[in-house]
Amino acid sequence: MHLDIYGDTLTALVTAAALSSTGHQVTLRVPAGQVADDLDAHRMPYQEPGLEAMLDEQQRAGRLLTGSAEQMPDDRVEAVFLALSPAAQPFAESLIDQLAARREHSWLVVNQSNFPVGTTESLQQRLRDGAEPGVDRAVIVMPEMLQEGAALQSFMRPSSILVGCDSDWAEIHIREMLRPFNRLRDVMRLLRPREAEFTKLAINGMLATRLGFMNDMASLADALHVDIEQVRMGMGADPRIGEAYLYPGCGFGGLNFSRNVMSLANTLESSGVGSELLEQVLLINERQKEVLFRKLWQHYRTDLHGKTVTIWGAAFKPGTGRIDNAPALKLLEALWAQGVIVRVHDPKALPTLRAHYGERMDLVLCDDPYEAARGADALMLVTEWKDYWSPDYPRLHNLMAEPLLLDGRNILDPEFVRSSGFIYYGIGRQ
Amino acid sequence: MRSRTGVPADTVWQQLSEQAAALKHIHLAQMFANQPDRFSELSRRAGPLLLDLSKQRLDAHTLKLLASLADARDLRGWINRLFAGEPINHTEQRAAMHWALRVPVQQPSPVQQQVQEQLDRMTRLVERIHARQWRGVTGEVITDVVNIGVGGSDLGPMMVCRALDDAVDEQAVRTHFVSSMDGSQVSGLLHQLRPHSTLFVISSKSFTTIDTLYNAGTARAWLQRALGNDSAVIGCHFIGVSSSTEKMDQWGIPRANQLLLWDWVGGRFSLWSAIGLPIALRIGMQGFRDLLAGAHQMDEHFGTAPWVDNVPVLMALTGVWNTNILGIHAHAVLPYDGRLKHLPAFLSQLEMESNGKSVTRDGEPVPTGTCPVLWGEVGPNAQHAFYQLLHQGTEPVTCDFIAPARRYHELRHDAAAAELIGQHQLALANCFAQSRLLAFGEAALPPDERLPMHMRYHGNQPSTTLLLDQLDPFSLGALLAAYEHKVFAQAVIWQINPFDQWGVEMGKRIATETLSLLRGAGQAGAMDASTQGLIGQVISKLQPR
Numbered sequence: 001m002h003l004d005i006y007g008d009t010l011t012a013l014v015t016a017a018a019l020s021s022t023g024h025q026v027t028l029r030v031p032a033g034q035v036a037d038d039l040d041a042h043r044m045p046y047q048e049p050g051l052e053a054m055l056d057e058q059q060r061a062g063r064l065l066t067g068s069a070e071q072m073p074d075d076r077v078e079a080v081f082l083a084l085s086p087a088a089q090p091f092a093e094s095l096i097d098q099l100a101a102r103r104e105h106s107w108l109v110v111n112q113s114n115f116p117v118g119t120t121e122s123l124q125q126r127l128r129d130g131a132e133p134g135v136d137r138a139v140i141v142m143p144e145m146l147q148e149g150a151a152l153q154s155f156m157r158p159s160s161i162l163v164g165c166d167s168d169w170a171e172i173h174i175r176e177m178l179r180p181f182n183r184l185r186d187v188m189r190l191l192r193p194r195e196a197e198f199t200k201l202a203i204n205g206m207l208a209t210r211l212g213f214m215n216d217m218a219s220l221a222d223a224l225h226v227d228i229e230q231v232r233m234g235m236g237a238d239p240r241i242g243e244a245y246l247y248p249g250c251g252f253g254g255l256n257f258s259r260n261v262m263s264l265a266n267t268l269e270s271s272g273v274g275s276e277l278l279e280q281v282l283l284i285n286e287r288q289k290e291v292l293f294r295k296l297w298q299h300y301r302t303d304l305h306g307k308t309v310t311i312w313g314a315a316f317k318p319g320t321g322r323i324d325n326a327p328a329l330k331l332l333e334a335l336w337a338q339g340v341i342v343r344v345h346d347p348k349a350l351p352t353l354r355a356h357y358g359e360r361m362d363l364v365l366c367d368d369p370y371e372a373a374r375g376a377d378a379l380m381l382v383t384e385w386k387d388y389w390s391p392d393y394p395r396l397h398n399l400m401a402e403p404l405l406l407d408g409r410n411i412l413d414p415e416f417v418r419s420s421g422f423i424y425y426g427i428g429r430q
Numbered sequence: 431m432r433s434r435t436g437v438p439a440d441t442v443w444q445q446l447s448e449q450a451a452a453l454k455h456i457h458l459a460q461m462f463a464n465q466p467d468r469f470s471e472l473s474r475r476a477g478p479l480l481l482d483l484s485k486q487r488l489d490a491h492t493l494k495l496l497a498s499l500a501d502a503r504d505l506r507g508w509i510n511r512l513f514a515g516e517p518i519n520h521t522e523q524r525a526a527m528h529w530a531l532r533v534p535v536q537q538p539s540p541v542q543q544q545v546q547e548q549l550d551r552m553t554r555l556v557e558r559i560h561a562r563q564w565r566g567v568t569g570e571v572i573t574d575v576v577n578i579g580v581g582g583s584d585l586g587p588m589m590v591c592r593a594l595d596d597a598v599d600e601q602a603v604r605t606h607f608v609s610s611m612d613g614s615q616v617s618g619l620l621h622q623l624r625p626h627s628t629l630f631v632i633s634s635k636s637f638t639t640i641d642t643l644y645n646a647g648t649a650r651a652w653l654q655r656a657l658g659n660d661s662a663v664i665g666c667h668f669i670g671v672s673s674s675t676e677k678m679d680q681w682g683i684p685r686a687n688q689l690l691l692w693d694w695v696g697g698r699f700s701l702w703s704a705i706g707l708p709i710a711l712r713i714g715m716q717g718f719r720d721l722l723a724g725a726h727q728m729d730e731h732f733g734t735a736p737w738v739d740n741v742p743v744l745m746a747l748t749g750v751w752n753t754n755i756l757g758i759h760a761h762a763v764l765p766y767d768g769r770l771k772h773l774p775a776f777l778s779q780l781e782m783e784s785n786g787k788s789v790t791r792d793g794e795p796v797p798t799g800t801c802p803v804l805w806g807e808v809g810p811n812a813q814h815a816f817y818q819l820l821h822q823g824t825e826p827v828t829c830d831f832i833a834p835a836r837r838y839h840e841l842r843h844d845a846a847a848a849e850l851i852g853q854h855q856l857a858l859a860n861c862f863a864q865s866r867l868l869a870f871g872e873a874a875l876p877p878d879e880r881l882p883m884h885m886r887y888h889g890n891q892p893s894t895t896l897l898l899d900q901l902d903p904f905s906l907g908a909l910l911a912a913y914e915h916k917v918f919a920q921a922v923i924w925q926i927n928p929f930d931q932w933g934v935e936m937g938k939r940i941a942t943e944t945l946s947l948l949r950g951a952g953q954a955g956a957m958d959a960s961t962q963g964l965i966g967q968v969i970s971k972l973q974p975r
Contacts, residue, residue, distance in 0.1 A: 287570075294569030302567055302662040337563035 001025070001177065004073040006095065007083030008035035010046045011112050011144040014155045015081055017051060020058040022180040027077075031069040031084070031091065039066070047321040047348050048151045072098055075105065079173060083112040083144070089119065096126045096139070103132050108173050109139040117201065120164060120193040138170035141193045143200030149319030156181050161188045164196025205278055210245040211252055212281035215288045218248035218428025228428025229410055248427045250382060250408030251289035253316030253325035289327035292380045292406045293334040295425045299404065300377070304338040308401065310376040312369055313383025314346040314353050321348035323356060327408070328382050336362050345372035347385055370395055377402045384409040393420035439502035443754075443798075445495050450755045458487060458890050459873035465489075476731045476741040477724070478905035479912060482895040485869040486748055487756065496747035497737035499923060505743070508922045513733055515540045515694070519929035520791060526929045528699035528914065529729045532722040532907070541692070548690055548704050555669065555689070556710045559629070560601035567657050567666040570626040576606045576619060577708045578649065579633035580641040582697030583671070584609040585779055587633075587708040589772035590701060590721070590906065596769070596840050597903055599714030607708070608649075611641035616648050625656035631669045633705055635697050637677035640938065646681075671704045696929050698780050699914060717903045724907025732915040742915030745894070749828075749916070750923050752892060754798045758826045762816075763806030766833040766861035769901060773832070774806025777913060784917045784928035791925055800924045802828075809833075810860055820868060821887055829868065829893040832909075833861045834901040865893045 002025045005016045012028065020026040030036040038045040044052045058064035069091075073080055080099065082092050092113065099107050107127060111120050124139035131137050141164035147154045158181060165171050171190065175182075182188055191199065214232065221228040228248050236243035297304065316326035323329060328344070335342050343364040344353060350365045357363055366372035369387065373379055373396055381388055389411055397403050403422040405412070410426045417424040424430070462468055462484075472484040472493075488496075500506075511518050515525045533539040535546055558564045564572045577587060588607045606623075608615045630649050634642045650664065657663050661682060670683040671691065678688050689704035701709065702722060710718040732742045752758045761781075763774040785801035807815060809831065820827050835858075838850040867874050871889015872881065898905045921928035946952040947965055957965070 290569070290571075297565060297569035298567075301660070302565070302569075302666055334563065337558065337561065338565075 001078045002074075002076040003027070003079050003081065003177070004029060004067075004077050005081040005083060006031070006069055006092075007081070007085075007088075007113070008033055008045075009083045009085055009113075009144075010048065010148070010151055011146060012081070012083035013046060013051060013055065014048070014146060014151050015083055015112065016064060017054040017058060017152065018155045018181070019177065020061075020063040021054055023063070024177070025063055025065075026058075027065045027067045027073070029067045029069040029071070031088065046151070047319065048149070049319060050152050054152065078106075079108040079110060079177065081110045081112060086114045088113070089115050092119075092123065093126065096123050100127050100129055100131065100137075103130055104135060106136045108137075108170055110174065111139055111141045112144050114144070114200075115197075117197045118194050120197060124193070136167075136169045138165070138167040139193075140165040140167070140170050140174060141196050142174070143196055145200070145203075148322075149317050158182075158187060162191065162196050162199055163188055164191050164193035166192055205275075205281070207245045208252065208285065209277065209281050211247070211249075212284040212288075214246050214248040215251070215284055215291075215427070219291075221428035222430075225430070226428075227430075229426075231428075248410065249288075250291050250427060251285050251327040251330075253289075253323075253327055253329075286330070289330040290334055291427060292382070292408050292425075293331055295406055296378050296380070296404075297338075299423070299425070304335070304340050306339060307377040308341045308343065308375050309335055310373045310379045310400075311342055311344045312346075312372065312379065312381045312388050313349075313385055314344055315349040315383050315385075318383055318385045321352055323349050323352050326383075328353075329356075331380065331382065332357070332363070336360075343372040343374070343376060345369040346383065347387060370399055373399045376400045378404040378406060380406045380408060381411070382408045384411050393417070393422070397421050437498050437502055439499065442495060442499040442502050446492075446499065446751070446755050449492055449495055453487060453489070453492070457871075457873070458485060458869040458892070459871065461487070461489070462870075474739055474741055474744060476735070476912070477727045477908050478899045479728075479741060479908050480895075480897040481741045481744060482897065483744060483748055485865055486751075486892045486894060487890070488748070488751055492751065493738050493744070493747070496751060499750070500737050500743060500747060500919070503923050503925070505737070505919060505922050508918075509733055512918065513729075519696070519927060521927055521930045521932065522693075524929070525694040526696060526699070526918075527694040528696065528702055529726075529911075531695065531702035532726040532729065532911075534723065534726060541694070544690075544692070551689055552704055552707060552710060553715050555707070556715050559603055559711060560599065560714070562601075564629065565666060566626045566628070567660065567663045568626050570624075572603065572629040573627045574604045574606065574623050575629045575631060575708065575711055576608055576623070576649065577631045577633055578608045578616075578642055578645045579631075579671075579705070580609040580611070580639060581779065581783075582700050583633035583635065583639075583642070583705050585772065585776045586698070586701030587706055589770075589776040590706070590709045590910075591712045592772055593769045593901060593906055594709070594713050594717065594721075594903055596901070597713045597717050599712065599717065601714070602712050605708045605712055608645050609641065611644060613645065613648060616645050620649070620652050625653050625667075628653075629667055629669065631671060631707055632681070632683070633671045633707070635673050635691060635695070635700065635705075637670070637672040637674045637681070640941075669707070671707060698783055701910075713903060720903035721907040724904035724909075725911035726907075727904075728908045728911035728915070732911070742912045743919050745912065745916040746919035746923065748894060749802070749920055752828045753800075753802050756826075756892070758828050758892070759799065759802045760825060760827040761802045761804045762812075762820065762827050762829045763804065764809040764812060764829055764831050764861075764864075765806075766809040766831065766857045767837070767901060768808050770832060771808055774804075777806070778804045780913060781917055783931050783934070785921055785924065785926065786933065787921075787924075787926040787928075789926070791927055796924060796926060798924060800926060801920075806830075809864070810857055813860065813864065817864070820891065826891065829865070829891070831861050831865050831893055831895045832898075833858055833895075834898045834905075836900040839900075861895075865895055868893055 003019055004027045005012050006029045008030045016026050016028040030039060035045045055064065084092055109127060111123065120139055120141040127137050127139055143162050145154060145158065161178060161182060163174055165174065175188065217231065218228045221231060232246050235241050236246050300307065311328055311331060314323055314326060314328040315321060316324060332342055341362045341364065343366055345366045354365060379400065397420065405417055405422045405424050407424065407426045410429060414424045414426060414429060468484045469482065471490055473480060473482040512526060513529065515527050517523050517525050519526050527541060530539045530541050531545055533542065559572060562571045566572060584607055591605055606619055608619060632642060632646045653663050653667050664682045665684045665687065668683050669687045669689065670678040671689045672678050673691050673693060675688060689707065691700060691703040691705060695703050702725060706718060732740060737743050763777050765773050781804050782801055787800055788796050790796050819825065837854040838847050867887060868891040869889060871887040873889060898909060917928055948968060
């Protein structure tokens with residue numbers, strides 16, 4: 001099939017790569033902006049395993065072309081994907097209006113953007129306005145379920161596919177397009193469009209709530225001298241609870257995750273219902289981002305002026321170079337406000353961090369994690385990059401001014417760290 | 431005594447009495463009938479403030495006589511002495527330079543450097559708190575600030591914070607006020623707050639005020655119970671505002687958390703100083719500077735405008751006319767805006783603590799009456815309370831009606847604005863209707879309407895209306911400065927010192943003695959029978975049954 005994909009999100013790139021790799025003829029149309037500039041300059045805007053290679057491969061094979069987002073699909077195109085940023089809703093509407101104006105053309109539009117609940121139905125209304133009788137047209141929604149850091153994998157080997165669709169004709173087509181990714185067993189679940197949109201928000205709300213709950217438990221564990229890791233494993237063994245999303249840590253970030261939870265909070269608020277629970281979840285998460293700061297503040301008895309602190313990991317999660325809503329940002333600002341010099345290492349996010357804050361005297365970016373630890377009064381492990389799982393403790397001990405290790409992801413063994421001569425603080429464990 | 435301009439004060443008082451006799455039988459309704467342009471003749475504007483004196487029982491000639499009284503008392507000279515920073519608070523040998531706190535940075539003043547230094551320190555504290563980077567001892571962000579103070583260290587900041595609700599900074603933290611010595615406010619508040627995220631501001635010019643120190647002690651114990659005895663608890667959870675660095679040091683407040691004011695700022699004139707920290711925390715430093723700018727504009731007006739156009743001077747002289755010539759000894763402050771809820775309490779302190787005096791600057795008994803009894807309430811609510819007495823009682827009362835012309839146009843009101851604007855119009859209509867009924871009495875009613883005696887309104891009750899363009903930091907600054915200068919100008923006419931308060935000192939002292947008796951120490955024999963009896967009752971209730 002000929003498919004056009006509009007958008008500058010990670011979803012747009014992943015969808016383009018995945019669908020072209022199964023033989024479709026895809027045109028990726030990226031609206032003007034940072035992402036488009038990056039692609040023009042052959043810079044990958046999203047660091048995702050395998051994504052860049054697959055995009056290159058498909059382009060070389062001629063199945064993936066790029067085009068202007070200002071241009072309309074040509075007449076051969078059977079389906080249009082919208083993987084736009086939430087702010088681009090007006091763009092989506094005007095695009096739909098232009099498609100609608102081609103009265104004899106049949107259109108399937110697949111909306112993957114994070115627009116408010118109900119948007120897909122109103123887009124479908126627009127698309128069907130003025131169509132010739134008997135011309136098939138539908139807008140369906142396929143909420144993106146990408147796990148950042150494993151985005152391509154989660155598109156091509158999905159554990160479930162949510163599709164919001166109220167047209168048999170559209171269902172036949174979407175099933176055909178996704179068939180290569182839905183072979184082992186049928187994981188496609190069909191709902192009404194607004195139900196699919198809402199489900200996506202509710203899933204994220206639930207995951208965030210689990211993390212918020214665990215972080216709340218971790219604070220209690222701290223106060224009660226209980227090791228939260230033991231509690232976590234005990235809880236996870238209960239099949240009613242399961243193991244996923246039970247890891248306490250120094251807060252979740254990420255553009256999509258945070259934005260989705262907030263978008264659900266907004267959806268509820270503007271409908272006058274309001275979700276006290278989700279508000280609390282977001283609040284706990286924001287507080288949690290500063291948990292390592294609070295431990296450091298208490299350790300140094302409220303006087304951090306003139307100290308040097310190392311942060312390992314600025315990306316909001318391993319595998320990505322993005323820092324949207326990352327805990328490291330809140331930590332940096334809290335530390336700077338107390339007159340601390342911060343030395344940061346991250347395998348991928350340093351350029352983004354530099355662009356975000358510019359040059360400052362109290363921010364030192366280091367390409368080497370041990371160089372970052374030189375002269376530090378504390379080391380904060382914030383993002384669980386694989387590089388950090390087994391540090392060279394003697395080397396760290398030599399480099400640091402004070403052997404103080406704050407493990408924001410509970411990936412180190414407290415006993416071993418201590419036996420290497422460090423003071424250790426984890427999240428909900430000591 | 432002869433004044434610099436030649437007409438002796440006694441002569442002017444005599445002329446004023448004659449003028450009163452001439453006007454005595456002319457009802458306010460008649461005055462309006464006789465003079466259709468009475469409003470334009472008897473209203474004045476200063477910046478954002480309109481002063482309407484047309485419902486006062488006076489005319490343009492009265493104002494001229496009152497102006498010559500001001501001359502006879504050398505008001506010009508006293509204003510010059512005020513603004514020169516002379517020690518006009520002679521019983522304490524201090525200047526009264528609250529005006530210097532609002533002199534803009536580019537204009538010189540005798541104390542410019544210290545004032546700007548404290549403003550800068552205040553700015554840094556406010557910015558840190560607003561950036562959510564002021565940390566409690568456990569590293570938590572401070573979300574609630576409790577001001578512990580009393581009198582000038584409480585009423586002013588609390589009144590302004592409430593009044594400027596619509597100017598609240600988007601980064602503002604929650605502010606609370608604790609003043610009462612019996613602990614009722616502090617105990618209620620501590621139940622709602624978390625020690626980890628609460629910051630206390632101890633606000634006391636002398637840092638010896640017993641009410642404040644007891645409340646602060648309770649707060650400290652509450653924090654220490656939750657957070658431990660470490661000295662860092664005080665360092666992270668207390669800011670001190672005082673003129674005594676030494677006393678703040680003794681209490682344990684680190685220098686970095688100390689804000690200073692000076693002897694030359696009276697407590698009830700101190701909201702413009704670091705005592706105003708809670709205000710800045712609510713409305714931001716820009717809002718606080720706008721408040722100062724509004725007051726400064728009024729300072730300039732007061733210092734330069736001729737008496738008959740000078741808003742604070744006219745407020746003062748009208749008050750003198752009502753109190754000393756017409757013999758009205760009660761004055762009500764009636765804001766028609768719920769945000770000005772605490773203004774009556776603030777003004778009763780400002781006026782009664784300043785001018786509730788009976789000895790002249792020369793140490794003689796004052797020959798005339800001084801400050802009237804002053805009280806008040808939000809107007810629409812007071813209509814359901816004491817307005818009955820205003821309309822039909824035997825005791826004459828003068829009133830200040832205060833209202834903003836515009837309200838509810840701020841962005842935050844967008845959704846409900848139409849309904850709220852309707853409510854504001856209703857309040858304004860009531861404000862104007864009440865002052866009209868007070869002035870005109872039955873003449874305000876349709877002709878032909880004959881009422882039985884118990885339903886009649888005699889009218890002829892004088893009132894002033896103060897109309898603000900809108901209630902914002904700038905206009906509130908101007909309004910409050912106008913009242914401050916009114917108080918000063920009246921004190922000059924009455925020849926008293928408005929800046930001391932010896933009448934509140936002795937009570938504090940003998941309370942200390944009484945306290946030891948209540949705690950079972952000391953000899954009750956030294957007390958009068960009533961006090962002994964009361965103490966006996968309390969002690970008998972404390973005994974286990």
